[in-house]
Each structure stands twice: as C-alpha cells, then as structure tokens.
Amino acid sequence: MTAQTIETVDPVEPVPGAPAPVAAAPGRTRRVLWAVARWTAALAVCGGVGAGTAMGITALDRTEVPGLATESDGRWEYPALRLPALPAERPRPFTEGNDGEIHYADVRxxxxxxxxxxxxDPKTNGGWVSEDAYLAGFREKDRARVEEALDDTTLRHIAGRAWTMPDGTETRVLLLRFSSVAYVDLTYRNLTSDWEEALPAGVAEAEILDQVPDDVRVxxxxxxxxxxxxxxxPEQTRWAYITAGDTLAMVTQTRKGGALAVPFQQTVVLQAQLLG
Incomplete structure (x- = not known):
C-alpha cells in the first residue's frame, strides 16, 4: 500500500434531505446469498473521521492489483483521489456510531x-442524474421493470459521471443513494434476479466475471x-454493481471489439475505495 496523506479541505455543504442515522438492516444475508460466484474488488482504506478533513488516496501500486504489474498493462492514469469532508460531527459510513452505514458526505x-x-460527457459530469437518464442505460424492454423496482424504494438521488477514452471505451459511473441499506439490497436483487435480469442497453446475454482479486478488499x-x-x-459491455451501505453504484464500460479487463477492474476498485 502506498503512503496516505491527509489534507485539510473546506467542509462540503450537506446534501438536501440528508437523513438522520438509520438503524442497520437486520440479518445481513446479502453477504452470504449474493457473494457466491461474484468477485469482490475492493481496497482497504485507513479512514480519518474528523469533520473538515479528507483522506488522500493514492492510486494503487501496479503490484497491488492482479493484472496490473507492468508498464504496458493498459491501466488508466487517474488523478490523486481524496475522500470529501464530512458535515460537522458526522461519521464515515462504516465506523462506530454509524450503524445505518450512511454516507453523510455529498454523494457527488x-x-x-x-x-x-x-x-x-458534459451532461453527466459529476452532477445529479435524472431517473429517466438512469433508466436509459438499460435495455428498452427492462426499463419499466427497473422503474417499478425504484418506485418500491426510497431513492433519494442519483449522481453520475461519464467519459470516453481515446481508444473508444465509454465509461459511465452512477451512484444511487437510498434511505437505508435494506433498499440497496432490494434494488440489487431486483436488478440481478435470475429469472428476469435487467441488462445494460445493447446487451443480449450476460455472464458473471469470476476473477477474485483477494488482495484488494474494501x-x-x-x-x-x-x-x-x-x-x-461490434461492441462489448462490462458492468459492475457496488453495494456500500446506503449507496448502490453501477459502473459500465463499453468498447468496440471488446471491453478491456484492466481498466474495468481498475475503475471498479477505485470507485469501491471511494465508497468505503
């Protein structure tokens, strides 16, 4: 693990409608029921909790993520990352005193x-994303079902960012914030149910990726x-769901000729790290 630095930043404004702490959902069966045949990409983070400070997160060493060992591995160059400041006296999601696993920081x-x-993409560059824009990322025949699934939850808001790389890889990252962990679990199950799975636009059939990078966990x-x-x-899509407390992330990458494993895994790991 590379050294971490702590920087002082101005506190962020609280997100409108930020909830009071919510008790953790009983019976965390998701860790058993939904871990089978799924791979977990994550990275341990040493967390600072103080309001008005942020944790400096350095990009992963090439030796820390399987498949990222050489200079020509195709890894993208992300800027140095940092966790945002928290409102006064609010803990990070997986720390003592936050049983509801709430992200009090502005999800954007x-x-x-x-x-x-x-x-x-100037229309999806770190701001709020409408529910209609989120639904547009799924196959047309799946959109009504996804919309119905969201109607059964207390979805607070969606934030997103999208970009295209010089090789044509299109990436879309969306963070859906709910009022509780239980609604995150429910939404993930509805999106991935074996009998009627909701697939990204343009995808006819999916398969689970079975890589398990055990040494990078959040x-x-x-x-x-x-x-x-x-x-x-002509194109292939890879996508991942990240469940992190009250937030569900969806990372999608599409590329002509085939989506590449290294930048996909790197993107998912780093987004998971920010949510942890």
Missing part, C-alpha cells in the same frame, strides 16, 4: 473522477461484476 463528491485523456463493500456474453456485436 464520492464519484470517481475521469482519468487523463478522457473526454467527459471492508463492508461488495462488488459484483458481469460482462456481455459471446457472441456479441
């Missing part, structure tokens, strides 16, 4: 920034990754 500040060389954060199954058309 928890979005992964675009890497060097990216062309950022405690309490779970990641479930998929890819478009062969035969696919």
């Amino acid at each position: 500040k928890l979005l992964l920034p675009a890497p060097a060389g990216a062309t950022v 405690p309490e954060v779970s990641t479930y990754a998929y890819q478009e199954k062969k035969p696919y058309g």
Whole structure:
C-alpha cells in the first residue's frame, strides 16, 4: 500500500434531505446469498473521521492489483483521489456510531473522477442524474421493470459521471443513494434476479466475471461484476454493481471489439475505495 496523506479541505455543504442515522438492516444475508460466484474488488482504506478533513488516496501500486504489474498493462492514469469532508460531527459510513452505514458526505463528491485523456460527457459530469437518464442505460424492454423496482424504494438521488477514452471505451459511473441499506439490497436483487435480469442497453446475454482479486478488499463493500456474453456485436459491455451501505453504484464500460479487463477492474476498485 502506498503512503496516505491527509489534507485539510473546506467542509462540503450537506446534501438536501440528508437523513438522520438509520438503524442497520437486520440479518445481513446479502453477504452470504449474493457473494457466491461474484468477485469482490475492493481496497482497504485507513479512514480519518474528523469533520473538515479528507483522506488522500493514492492510486494503487501496479503490484497491488492482479493484472496490473507492468508498464504496458493498459491501466488508466487517474488523478490523486481524496475522500470529501464530512458535515460537522458526522461519521464515515462504516465506523462506530454509524450503524445505518450512511454516507453523510455529498454523494457527488464520492464519484470517481475521469482519468487523463478522457473526454467527459458534459451532461453527466459529476452532477445529479435524472431517473429517466438512469433508466436509459438499460435495455428498452427492462426499463419499466427497473422503474417499478425504484418506485418500491426510497431513492433519494442519483449522481453520475461519464467519459470516453481515446481508444473508444465509454465509461459511465452512477451512484444511487437510498434511505437505508435494506433498499440497496432490494434494488440489487431486483436488478440481478435470475429469472428476469435487467441488462445494460445493447446487451443480449450476460455472464458473471469470476476473477477474485483477494488482495484488494474494501471492508463492508461488495462488488459484483458481469460482462456481455459471446457472441456479441461490434461492441462489448462490462458492468459492475457496488453495494456500500446506503449507496448502490453501477459502473459500465463499453468498447468496440471488446471491453478491456484492466481498466474495468481498475475503475471498479477505485470507485469501491471511494465508497468505503
């Protein structure tokens, strides 16, 4: 692990409608029921809790993530990351005193920034995303079901960022913040149910990615990754769901000729780290 630095930043404004602490959902069965055949990509973070400070997060060493061992591995160059400041006297999501695993920081500040060389989508650049824009990322035949699933929850808001790399890889990162962990679990189950799975736009059939990078874990954060199954058309899509307390993330990458494993894994790991 590379050395961490702590920087002082101005406190962020509280997110409108920020909830009071919510008791943790009983019976965390998701860690058992949904861990089978899924890979967990995460990274341990030494957390500082004080309001008005942020943790400096250095990009992963190449030796710390499987498949990222050489200079020509295709890894993207992300800027130095840092956790945002918290409102006064609010703890981070997986610390003592936050049984509801609530992200009190502005969820927009928890979005992964675009890497060097990216062309950022001006319509999806770290701000709020409408529910309609979120639904547009799914196959047309799945959108009504996804909308119905969201209607059964207390979704507070969606934040997003999207960009395109010089090789044509299109990346979309969305963070959905709910009122409790239970609604995160419910939404993930509804999106991935075996009998009627909701798939990204353009994807006909999915398969689970079975890589398990055991040495990069974020405690309490779970990641479930998929890819478009062969035969696919001119493009291939990889996507992952990240469950982290009251927040569900969806990372999607699409590339002509085939989505690449290294930048996908790197992007998912770093986003998981920010949510942990």
